[in-house]
Ligand code: HEM
């Protein structure tokens with residue numbers, strides 16, 4: 062894990078002091094609401110429906126147990142005893158008091174955390190694969206590249222006031238677990254036939270009211286040029302991106318308007334100019350950063366036979382082993398997902414008590430580190446397989462062994478109308494209704510892999526366009542309704558979901574999902590996932606089932 066040097070620590074500490082003074086002046090009436098707005102946004106502070114919301118950065122989703130304990134402590138002392146993990150691998154406090162935010166930031170700084178660039182029109186926290194560095198299908202470890210991007214983008218003077226927010230995601234494995242195709246910039250790390258790292262860059266992806274899949278703008282970039290190239294891409298966006306209309310200000314609109322080819326050409330020309338005056342990244346710098354991400358002290362262990370292992374445990378353990386335990390690069394080790402999706406808990410929420418327990422378990426079972434996934438789950442990345450039964454028992458005791466990773470009840474969900482002032486409808490109670498309705502684990506496991514994403518409005522914070530089933534809260538004459546789409550995915554062959562028809566009231570939604578499932582179960586080929594069946598069949602049979610008539 063990256064450890065701050067003196068310079069990192071100083072800039073974070075200085076930022077806390079600055080914000081303390083800014084908050085004091087605001088509370089004393091010395092600066093206006095309008096003047097305070099950009100200052101608080103630069104420190105992750107939104108005003109939500111009922112209270113401020115504070116978004117804390119978790120660089121590329123990596124957390125140490127020390128940081129987890131600090132989050133627990135902060136949530137007890139300054140909030141309501143829980144935190145919320147987000148779809149951008151960050152963590153949020155929902156009820157901080159404005160006057161105490163400087164103290165919270167000071168506490169965070171003691172464990173190398175901050176809220177810098179977690180909101181506002183700047184480069185936001187870079188996200189990546191939650192299995193980075195350990196995934197069995199990994200080609201290049203994305204973490205050093207994320208850290209290089211973090212250092213380059215933090216307080217980059219040229220990109221502090223972009224036309225709009227800017228999100229970068231990095232992936233280095235065969236499977237894209239970072240949704241790179243729906244980010245402003247997607248960075249794909251790969252290796253050429255000589256084993257050298259090469260980078261493909263995508264631009265102009267994004268969700269929100271205009272969902273767009275990113276376009277490939279550069280192939281085979283030399284890694285030494287990554288930051289120069291990103292500089293060039295951001296400059297073109299900064300120069301030509303629209304500032305007159307915030308709904309047209311994201312890079313996706315610019316790339317679409319220019320066409321990806323013209324945008325790529327502009328970036329290439331800018332990059333040529335930059336290369337003449339700016340040094341490439343040196344190999345020694347890349348290696349220096351990479352040394353922060355060395356492998357932990359693994360024991361020499363052999364892989365266990367999971368069929369044998371399963372036989373030693375209860376049905377609950379067997380399900381969890383099948384669903385929540387993932388392959389690892391190191392023999393004898395596995396990655397374990399703790400889904401924060403138990404029925405009745407808001408997706409992504411964790412209590413302070415659970416955080417303390419999680420920290421203790423990560424110390425015991427996973428080298429004192431954990432990760433956050435954009436599916437709003439937590440991951441123990443390095444668990445010896447011999448310890449899986451013991452870990453399962455411990456997790457089961459604290460309600461964190463729900464065996465539903467990647468299944469219908471592993472819902473991605475935004476805060477919606479319970480917290481967010483922009484919402485058309487509530488998301489959390491719908492997630493809960495769906496989880497209650499689909500409690501039968503045999504049924505869920507039979508359905509298999511299914512991403513269900515719920516956003517409370519078209520801003521799409523829960524990525525509903527790229528859910529296999531996506532649900533969007535809409536307002537119909539002051540009433541909460543939900544529009545359903547199917548066929549979306551955020552993989553390397555990302556697709557945007559298509560709306561099946563008119564929206565429904567909340568109580569109807571679980572039954573509509575059951576009807577969609579019945580079409581799938583009747584028509585799937587052997588081993589075919591819901592997403593594949595829905596793309597193969599198209600909307601028609603699903604519409605027919607749900608609306609009871611042949612769709613026009
Ligand atoms: C006060 C609460 C929030 C507000 C006001 C808010 C606002 C917005 C807005 C306006 C957009 C659309 C941006 C655009 O396309 O131009 C957006 C997108 C997004 N937000 Fe939120 N959001 C909030 C909370 C959250 C939370 C809690 C999460 C994570 C669970 C989140 C994650 C995202 C993501 C992933 C997008 C994706 C769309 C994209 O950038 O392409 N947001 N948000």
Ligand code: SF4
Pocket residue numbers: 475476477478481482483484485516517518519520521522523
């Ligand atoms: S999708 Fe809409 S309702 Fe949900 S958090 Fe984002 S802005 Fe709020």
